[in-house]
Amino acid sequence: xxxxxxxxxxxxxxxANFAAVIIGxxxxxxxxxxxxxxxTMAISVLVPFTFGLEPLVALGLMAGIYNGAMYGxxxxxxxxxxxxxxAAVATTFDxxxxxxxxxxxxxxxxxxxxxxIGGIASxxxxxxLAPPLSQVTLLFGPSEVFWVAIFGLASIIFxxxxxxxxxxxxxxxxxxxxxxxxxxxxxxxxxxxxQLEMLDGISIVILLVGLYxxxxxxxxxxxxxxxxxxxxxxxxxxxxxxxxxxxxxxxTWIRGSLIGIWIGILPGAGGSMxxxxxxxxxxxxxxxxxxxxxxxxxxxxAAEVANNADTASALIPALTLxxxxxxxAAVMLGGLMIHGLQPGPMLFRxxxxxxxxFMWQFLFGAILLVFLGGSLATNSFAxxxxxxxxxxxxxxxxxxxxxxxxxHGRMFDVYLMLGFGAIGYVMDKLKFPLPxxxxxxxxxxxxEENLRLALRIGRGDWTILFQNVTSLVIVALTIAVIVGPLxxxxxxxxxxxxxxxxxxxxxx
Amino acid sequence: MSxxxxxxxxxxxxxxxxxxxxxxxxLLVPTFGMRAMSALxxxxxxxxxxxxxxxxxxxxxxxxxANEEAKPMTQAPKRVAGAFLLVVAYALATxxxxxxxxxxxxxxxxxxxxxxxxxxxxxxxxxxVVGSIWLIFDFGMSQEFPSGRLWEK
Numbered sequence: 046x047x048x049x050x051x052x053x054x055x056x057x058x059x060x061a062n063f064a065a066v067i068i069g070x071x072x073x074x075x076x077x078x079x080x081x082x083x084x085t086m087a088i089s090v091l092v093p094f095t096f097g098l099e100p101l102v103a104l105g106l107m108a109g110i111y112n113g114a115m116y117g118x119x120x121x122x123x124x125x126x127x128x129x130x131x132a133a134v135a136t137t138f139d140x141x142x143x144x145x146x147x148x149x150x151x152x153x154x155x156x157x158x159x160x161x162i163g164g165i166a167s168x169x170x171x172x173x174l175a176p177p178l179s180q181v182t183l184l185f186g187p188s189e190v191f192w193v194a195i196f197g198l199a200s201i202i203f204x205x206x207x208x209x210x211x212x213x214x215x216x217x218x219x220x221x222x223x224x225x226x227x228x229x230x231x232x233x234x235x236x237x238x239x240q241l242e243m244l245d246g247i248s249i250v251i252l253l254v255g256l257y258x259x260x261x262x263x264x265x266x267x268x269x270x271x272x273x274x275x276x277x278x279x280x281x282x283x284x285x286x287x288x289x290x291x292x293x294x295x296x297t298w299i300r301g302s303l304i305g306i307w308i309g310i311l312p313g314a315g316g317s318m319x320x321x322x323x324x325x326x327x328x329x330x331x332x333x334x335x336x337x338x339x340x341x342x343x344x345x346x347a348a349e350v351a352n353n354a355d356t357a358s359a360l361i362p363a364l365t366l367x368x369x370x371x372x373x374a375a376v377m378l379g380g381l382m383i384h385g386l387q388p389g390p391m392l393f394r395x396x397x398x399x400x401x402x403f404m405w406q407f408l409f410g411a412i413l414l415v416f417l418g419g420s421l422a423t424n425s426f427a428x429x430x431x432x433x434x435x436x437x438x439x440x441x442x443x444x445x446x447x448x449x450x451x452x453h454g455r456m457f458d459v460y461l462m463l464g465f466g467a468i469g470y471v472m473d474k475l476k477f478p479l480p481x482x483x484x485x486x487x488x489x490x491x492x493e494e495n496l497r498l499a500l501r502i503g504r505g506d507w508t509i510l511f512q513n514v515t516s517l518v519i520v521a522l523t524i525a526v527i528v529g530p531l532x533x534x535x536x537x538x539x540x541x542x543x544x545x546x547x548x549x550x551x552x553x
Numbered sequence: 554m555s556x557x558x559x560x561x562x563x564x565x566x567x568x569x570x571x572x573x574x575x576x577x578x579x580l581l582v583p584t585f586g587m588r589a590m591s592a593l594x595x596x597x598x599x600x601x602x603x604x605x606x607x608x609x610x611x612x613x614x615x616x617x618x619a620n621e622e623a624k625p626m627t628q629a630p631k632r633v634a635g636a637f638l639l640v641v642a643y644a645l646a647t648x649x650x651x652x653x654x655x656x657x658x659x660x661x662x663x664x665x666x667x668x669x670x671x672x673x674x675x676x677x678x679x680x681x682v683v684g685s686i687w688l689i690f691d692f693g694m695s696q697e698f699p700s701g702r703l704w705e706k
Binding site for chain 1: 565566569573580583587588590591593594595598599601602605606608609612626627628629632633635636637640641643644647648656659660661662663664665666667668669671674675678682686690694696697698699
C-alpha cells in the first residue's frame, strides 16, 4: 500500500514537477498576501491553464498555491490587521499588535515557520490515512457510491454552518447544472436549448472560474483599498536567529496541527474554524492568557499552524471518496477531473504515481514555505500590498477570459462563465454558500450514474439501495449529519433563551 | 439595492426567492417530455429549488414583518454595475473586434475608470501583460485567440 508512495517520489523530484511546486508556493504567497484574493480564486483561475500540462506539474502548482496562500494571508493580517484570506482572521489578534510594537518581522517569521510545520503535519496525515481509506472504499458498489455522494452533499450543506436552506438551494443548483447535456444512458438532450456547445455538459472549470474568480474581481473594483506599508520598519532578523525563540511553541504546534488536520478532514469545516479553535485552545492552556491579544507570538503560531494543517488533510475525503473537506479541495477536485482523474477509490489503483506524487508535492510545498517565505522574502512580499487593486482586477479579468476560452477555443464558454459569475456574485452577497454548488456539480452526475446503475442491477427495485450493511451505515451517517446540527442549533437557542430569561429575572 | 429596502417585496432575498421559483417552474416544463429516468434528477432538483425558495421567501418576509432591515447587497451599486458592464463589454469586444485590440484597450481602461490613473504605470502594465500573453500563449504554446467576427470574411 505504502510502496506506491515511495515509488512516486523520483517522478516528483524531476525538474519540471519540483519547479511547479516552487512557482506555486511563490504565487500562493503573493495571492494570499493580497486582501480579497484567496487560494480558491487563484486555483480557479489557474485550472484552465493547466490543460496542456502534465498532471503532476498542474497538481504541483495547485499544491504550492494552496500552501503558499494559507501563509500569505498572514502578511496583511500582521501588517495591516486585514486578513488576506478568511483563515488568517485569528492571526490578526496578536500579529497586528506585534507589528505595532516593531516586531512585525518576527510575527511573520513565526507565521511562516508555524505554517510550514502545520503543512508538513497535514501532508503526513494525508500520506498515512488516505491509502488505507482508499482500500476500504474499493469494496463499494453502485448503491454505496450513490449514498457516499449523498453523504458528501449533506455534510457540506449542514456542517458548513449558516442557513441550511441556502446551502440546500446551492446544492440543488449545482446538481441541476450537472444534468445539463446529453443523458448518459439514453442520450436525450437535457436543457441544452439547441446549443451544441452544451451537449457534453458544462465544464466544471467554467463554473469554478465564474463562481470563484469573478465575484472577488468585482469586489476589488468595488472597494479599492489603499494600503501603505513600509517593509523597512518590520524589524526583521535572519530567520535562523529567531528560531530558538520559537522553541517554546512546540506544544502549540502539536495541538494546532492535530486540530487543523481533524477540521480539514471534516467536510464543510475550513481553515478559519481550525485557526480559531487552535487559538482558543492555546490561549486556554497558556500560563499567561492575559498577554494574548496584546502581541503574544504564540497566538500567531497557534492560528497559523492550524490553518495550514487543514490543507492536505482536506484532501483525505476528497481523494478517497470524492468529498472535499473545504472549498479549495472542491476546486482541486475540479483540477483533477480536467486531467481525466476521477477522485475516488479507483484513483489510487489506476493512477498511483499521480495521486501519491501529489501528496509528496504537498509535503515539499510546506517545507519550501520556510525558505521562500523566510526573512528576505517576507520583506519583498510585504511590498506587494502596495499594488494598485484596479490594475490587478483588470489583469485578472484578462486571465479569466484567456483561461476559459482556451478550454475549447470558443467564446460561448466565456459568456457562460460570465453568467455563472453574475450568479456567484449574487450568491456571495446574499450569503449562499458556494462549495455546495461545486460539489453538486461534481457529485450530481456521479450520484445519478450510480443510482441508475444500481437500479439496473436491481431491475428497477429501489430497495436495492438499502440491501447491505455498508449502505445502511452511510445512510445512518447522512441522517446524523443532517439531524445533528439541527438538534445542536435548537439546544443552543434553548440555552440562550434560558440564559436571557434568567438575566431578565435577576434584573427584575 | 444600496439602501435598506422599505418595500417588503423589494428585499434582495425575497426577489431572489421569487426569481428562483419562477425560473425553476419554467425549467420544469421540459421534464414532462423526457423519459422518466432522465427526468428524475432534474425534476427532483427543480421541485426542491421551488420548495426551498418558498421557505426562503417566507423566512425573509417573517424578518420583514419583525422590522428587521435587509442588508444592502453592495455599498457602491454604480461601481458594481460599471464593473460588470466593463467585463461584459470586454468579452463582446474580444468576440467581435479581436483579443489583442480589446485587451490593449481594456486593461488601462478598467484600471483608469476604477481609480488607478498613473499613465506610465498603465502603459507599462499593459505592455508587460499583453507582451507576456503573446510570448507565452501565442508564440510559446501556439494558442489562437479570437481575431474578431467583424473581420471574418
